[in-house]
Amino acid sequence: MDLTFLITNAVIVACIYGLIAVAVSITWSSLGLINLGYGFVFSFAGYGAYLVSERISEHPVLVIAAAILSGALAGILICLVVFIPLHDKQNFTTRGMIATLAISLIGSQSLLMYFGPRAKALPELFGFWKVEIGGLVLTSDKIGIVVCSVIMLVGVVLWMRSSRRGLEIRAMMMNPHAASIVGIGIRSTGIYVMAMTGAMAGLAAALLSQTYYVSPFGGLTPLIKGVSIALCGGLGSVQGAVIAAIILGFTEAATSRFLGGQYVLITQFLVIISILIIRPRGISGLLDKAREQ
Amino acid sequence: MSEANENKEYTWINPLGVWGAKGGNYEVTSNQVSDPSDVWRKNTGYKVPTAKVGRLKHYHIWDNHNEKLWKRLRWWPTRRHLLHVKGIYNRKTLNAEKKILDRRPIYWIICMVILFIGPLLFPSSMQSSLLTAGATFGIFAAINVCWTLIIGTASIFSLATYAVVGVAAFLTSWLSINFGLPWFSLPLIGAAIGFGMGGLIALPALRLDGFYYALLTLGLNELCRVYFTTSQEFGSASGGLYGADSYLSESWSPAVQSHASYYIALMILIGALVLFRFVNGKRLGRILRMAPEKREAFAEACGVDYKRARIQIFILTSAALGLIGGLYTAHFRGVAFSIFSFDTVLLGLAMLTIGGIGKAEGAILGTLVVVFLDRVMIEWGPMRHFLIGALMLASVLWLNNGYFGIKQQFNAWRDKKRGEWRSTRTEKGGEALPEEATEIDDKDDLYFRRYDKMQRDYLKTLITPEIIAEHMAKPLGQHSEALERVLLYFRRAKMEDKYALHRVGPDGPFKIIAFSGVRGVSPRVVEDKEYPTEEAGYHGVFMRRVHDLLES
Numbered sequence: 118m119d120l121t122f123l124i125t126n127a128v129i130v131a132c133i134y135g136l137i138a139v140a141v142s143i144t145w146s147s148l149g150l151i152n153l154g155y156g157f158v159f160s161f162a163g164y165g166a167y168l169v170s171e172r173i174s175e176h177p178v179l180v181i182a183a184a185i186l187s188g189a190l191a192g193i194l195i196c197l198v199v200f201i202p203l204h205d206k207q208n209f210t211t212r213g214m215i216a217t218l219a220i221s222l223i224g225s226q227s228l229l230m231y232f233g234p235r236a237k238a239l240p241e242l243f244g245f246w247k248v249e250i251g252g253l254v255l256t257s258d259k260i261g262i263v264v265c266s267v268i269m270l271v272g273v274v275l276w277m278r279s280s281r282r283g284l285e286i287r288a289m290m291m292n293p294h295a296a297s298i299v300g301i302g303i304r305s306t307g308i309y310v311m312a313m314t315g316a317m318a319g320l321a322a323a324l325l326s327q328t329y330y331v332s333p334f335g336g337l338t339p340l341i342k343g344v345s346i347a348l349c350g351g352l353g354s355v356q357g358a359v360i361a362a363i364i365l366g367f368t369e370a371a372t373s374r375f376l377g378g379q380y381v382l383i384t385q386f387l388v389i390i391s392i393l394i395i396r397p398r399g400i401s402g403l404l405d406k407a408r409e410q
Numbered sequence: 411m412s413e414a415n416e417n418k419e420y421t422w423i424n425p426l427g428v429w430g431a432k433g434g435n436y437e438v439t440s441n442q443v444s445d446p447s448d449v450w451r452k453n454t455g456y457k458v459p460t461a462k463v464g465r466l467k468h469y470h471i472w473d474n475h476n477e478k479l480w481k482r483l484r485w486w487p488t489r490r491h492l493l494h495v496k497g498i499y500n501r502k503t504l505n506a507e508k509k510i511l512d513r514r515p516i517y518w519i520i521c522m523v524i525l526f527i528g529p530l531l532f533p534s535s536m537q538s539s540l541l542t543a544g545a546t547f548g549i550f551a552a553i554n555v556c557w558t559l560i561i562g563t564a565s566i567f568s569l570a571t572y573a574v575v576g577v578a579a580f581l582t583s584w585l586s587i588n589f590g591l592p593w594f595s596l597p598l599i600g601a602a603i604g605f606g607m608g609g610l611i612a613l614p615a616l617r618l619d620g621f622y623y624a625l626l627t628l629g630l631n632e633l634c635r636v637y638f639t640t641s642q643e644f645g646s647a648s649g650g651l652y653g654a655d656s657y658l659s660e661s662w663s664p665a666v667q668s669h670a671s672y673y674i675a676l677m678i679l680i681g682a683l684v685l686f687r688f689v690n691g692k693r694l695g696r697i698l699r700m701a702p703e704k705r706e707a708f709a710e711a712c713g714v715d716y717k718r719a720r721i722q723i724f725i726l727t728s729a730a731l732g733l734i735g736g737l738y739t740a741h742f743r744g745v746a747f748s749i750f751s752f753d754t755v756l757l758g759l760a761m762l763t764i765g766g767i768g769k770a771e772g773a774i775l776g777t778l779v780v781v782f783l784d785r786v787m788i789e790w791g792p793m794r795h796f797l798i799g800a801l802m803l804a805s806v807l808w809l810n811n812g813y814f815g816i817k818q819q820f821n822a823w824r825d826k827k828r829g830e831w832r833s834t835r836t837e838k839g840g841e842a843l844p845e846e847a848t849e850i851d852d853k854d855d856l857y858f859r860r861y862d863k864m865q866r867d868y869l870k871t872l873i874t875p876e877i878i879a880e881h882m883a884k885p886l887g888q889h890s891e892a893l894e895r896v897l898l899y900f901r902r903a904k905m906e907d908k909y910a911l912h913r914v915g916p917d918g919p920f921k922i923i924a925f926s927g928v929r930g931v932s933p934r935v936v937e938d939k940e941y942p943t944e945e946a947g948y949h950g951v952f953m954r955r956v957h958d959l960l961e962s
Contacts, residue, residue: 215802348622
């Protein structure tokens, strides 16, 4: 019972943070941008979903769609403000990272000014039902979270594999310079990548709002967790991010079960540091060689 | 054919006609010959618009005080100068003069003097808030100067600076509250804590590079925040840990306390600057200037142990940060959790980027701007953080290296623009481009080509239907001046590809051939057209040459 409970919790945590981690990973490997603005994307998407649920309808599909769309919008905004003007300038990696941090500061302050400091709650997206499988009780929100994030991840991976745009993004991951020589537009690809990863962060925001409230600075913890998972899995590797998400989700669930909630971050960072000391490029960080910026 | 010449028709009379010379026309319509030196002037003239004023001297040149030529301010007891002064000669008057090459020490002193007399200049209504903000500025500027050493000099992108300060501050305040340690012991204990933490954080830096390390340290900062906010001993309920011993006695009046805290914070800042000067400007800093990012392998091949130097700087600076943490406790009688918050890291990063990463003056200016907005403009509310973010974004988007990089960036931009303007003004002087001219050894050839081009330019103006008609009428003999000049030029051409007439049969017809210019290589036939008479052949050759001239 304990073990199954642990595993379900680990899977759920892994699903939500895995979405952000994969987003961070894809952005880094294809654009070379360390996007620390996902915290803002996350809150922005949460508020987008909140506005739709408040003003239009509380239908779960609409709310999730609103979160995904507003996440993509915020992603495109970051791309237009940071990536497109900066990508060919000197010191792009450092400046890009600082610029995304600045966007996150500006964005959170604007959200704070517009919506006020009070946290907002989203409606229950998945209803209140339970399923019992072999003595294991699964609530509706857990199943909903897992199903939604798996659908999103599989969709993104399939899109990356089979579509023309996905091919362009993969070409950028391999060698951005060569990709631009054969006619792949760096800027247009940047917009696709940022819209897609923003949409993933937006979905994560909608899913996480089932547990936490939507607040201007609420994106910080998911960002830090997502970034650490991406780091641990190896920047630029989707599989690595998934593996790392599972490992860290398991660590989180196990720690809160056996040691107590306040030690979660400590054990997580110990795990991350030990993984990184053994493998400095993360679990499957091979692509990093290709992108030496 | 220039229009000016077309109108100036006149009738040329053969001066030799008086003596009944054979060949050549006796009277023919020709065109006036213009002055050849016009073309010369046009080609050699300097057409670039020049302003009357030369380059402005933006630095002061001092007189040389004659016999005091070698008298300079020096750091006692060394022979090092206080200022980097260069002796020069005035080009016009040939007087000996002095020029200060590096004026930064003067600016530093002026700024420090302004900071020290600052409290006298503050308006009395804002005296207390400005003094408090000034004290905060001093401490944060000291932290940022140390951080600049880590990010700039050691190029370790660590975001855990405030974590080191915060841990040292929390532990020292805890010790001071629980064991009643006096204030002067706190900085020392803080330095020891910082030293230990620096060693711990530096370990992953040996394996990880760049952004992996940045993200790791960001996580470490978050870890410290969560640990200290949730633990009972460090006052999770009260939002911070207060009640430590302080060097500011509570018996002093508030005005004395705020002035004392302002000046002590400035002393801390000066201490950090001294550390910066002695690390960045001495051996360690020079080693690392040899090994900038992406060139580490080269430095290593030269025998520079850059990793060791980086770790040394990191640990040394961490100890200094711990010391500042202890002073922080002794200054504010404790510490709040906000030192670990992500916002503090963000604001710190904003301070570094606004001024320019890697420069002590950049860190101080950025801190001044951010602390002013954050602590003095409190009535602006969330707007002030918005403004800080906008400043940070603007400096990253448009400036390569913050405020203090503007001069360098502007100079680079100006040089680029100058090059562009110059290239729009440059014309092909003669037949050789400047690039190829450097590769031609025989400079006579360059001058010849240039002269030849000018001559062709001039002769083109002389080709008119009149002289062609004149040549057709009589190819040989005396001609008008215009035709004579053209023919002289044609006759002087090189043997290579020079036209000639080839008599096909004993009495004609004639064909045009061109010499190869190489001994033993026979001439080539230029065209299949046959000219019945010698005169028609001469005119055919003339027309080909005219054609070639106008084409060139």
